Amino acid sequence: MQIGWIGTGVMGASMAGHLLRAGHTLIVSTRTRARAQSLLDEGATWTDTPRELARQSDVVFSMVGYPSDVEEVYLAAGGVLAGLKPGSLAVDFTTSSPSLAQRLAAAGREHGIDVLDAPVSGGDIGARNATLSIMVGGERQAFDRARPLLEHMGKTILLQGPPGSGQHTKMVNQILIAGTMVGVGEAITYARAAGLGLEQVLGSVGGGAAASWALQNLVPRIIRGDMEPGFYVEHFIKDMGIALAEAEAMHLALPGLALAKQLYHAVVAYGGARNGTQAIVLALEALSGRRALADRPAFVETGTEPVLG
């Protein structure tokens, strides 16, 4: 079985590496060839276009950036669907629009090709350790076919429903994180203003009904003044934008999600687009005049903030 892989950023390169090391042969294609070099060194071969890659593949995996990238990789004249043979399978790991996932699945069906949407959570560490949660939308038989390969990359692999359901599930994940992060950012803003010691506060509130992954994992970073990305602010904004657009299409009012996105816009204004999601605290403290915009340049240059609290 010939496997094609499109998109070799931090996540994609780690995930594709697991397939190579499991003994699969891999053709790769990506916008910047240099970013595929580690996979080429491990034995993958290169092709120039998604269509050419698809022509030589039985299964194609993709992990690119934005829905517009997914659209181009799959639907353009030089794209995957123009190259794949009937009976083949494509799996998109990109966090992208549920509506687009439905369109891709429908377009694939016309050519006898199964397309699954399969966004992941778990970040670069989950990709490296093959402990990702993979949320799949599509037909059951296509899922069963993909599963043995997905098991090289993830730990929790669940079919959530018809095409688009993987993306919808990822949106649920991001909506949960958005609310939690607003709570974390405001709680820290309040705690510092009230003169509390954050580590001591964590000792009191970390074990009960206020507990969350974010509280446990991101607040210690905030205490250290570490704004380095586990997950980029700019990617989170992309995801919240997709969720809000889908929600609007369903006539849903999600005021908390809309607020979270606005606060992350303020983080970007503060210079934090390439910081981690914990940087929401910068926007909230700035909003309350507890952090001057004068801090910004140093913050932008180093990717971390000079002084915290």
Add this chain to the structure above:
Amino acid sequence: MQIGWIGTGVMGASMAGHLLRAGHTLIVSTRTRARAQSLLDEGATWTDTPRELARQSDVVFSMVGYPSDVEEVYLAAGGVLAGLKPGSLAVDFTTSSPSLAQRLAAAGREHGIDVLDAPVSGGDIGARNATLSIMVGGERQAFDRARPLLEHMGKTILLQGPPGSGQHTKMVNQILIAGTMVGVGEAITYARAAGLGLEQVLGSVGGGAAASWALQNLVPRIIRGDMEPGFYVEHFIKDMGIALAEAEAMHLALPGLALAKQLYHAVVAYGGARNGTQAIVLALEALSGRRALADRPAFVETGTEPVLG
């Protein structure tokens, strides 16, 4: 050592019971004598007023409802501070205003009385099992004095700082919960509208960066249509009101907390004041027209909702 206990609601009765069973003698007072009956049956004695109770006590504990109750219990002519001897100690477990806690501590100091603010988290189960987190504000020596008694009631007992710091820490706890609950409510609203199966979604999102106590403990209740209170909506609204007033006094903008409180007002409008905090999903689904107000009467009468999703 004579201990006085004021306020014998669900939490207070459980907590006071631990002191009795540890061999301490207890005088109790509460607004409705019948609610103290179980403690009286276990050997506690009754007094009519907080002042009379305080006169006979070396240490007074209180667990009442609202800040106005705390103010009356401590500062009224028939209150605790009018009865306690110099050198005695008072500990208020009520979740109340940090500013009021500072006033009580200052008023106590004038009479040579130590007053600690010591709100708790962990709910009725934590009170019953003596696993509460007790967040204390006050002087170190007063804390050291109270600690052996507090250890009968809680597991995590931390001095957070000067008077009011216990209340401030509890506010941090509630701000965290507010954000998380908005995320949970909106995520469920989205998931149902998108046609996802909530249990399956939990399988994908429950183990990663979206994880929280609320997701793990309250979403299964929502799935079952169980709106019974772990923590009452009306008490949560009280707490958020205190946090917002304190934040305003510090000139802090907490838009997420303000939004959460508004959504919980809508839960009350929906008839859910005595439901648990998971009832936020009712307000959010009503907001998006996914739940008709016609559901309300049955919901009001039973305290649970007739049909979910």
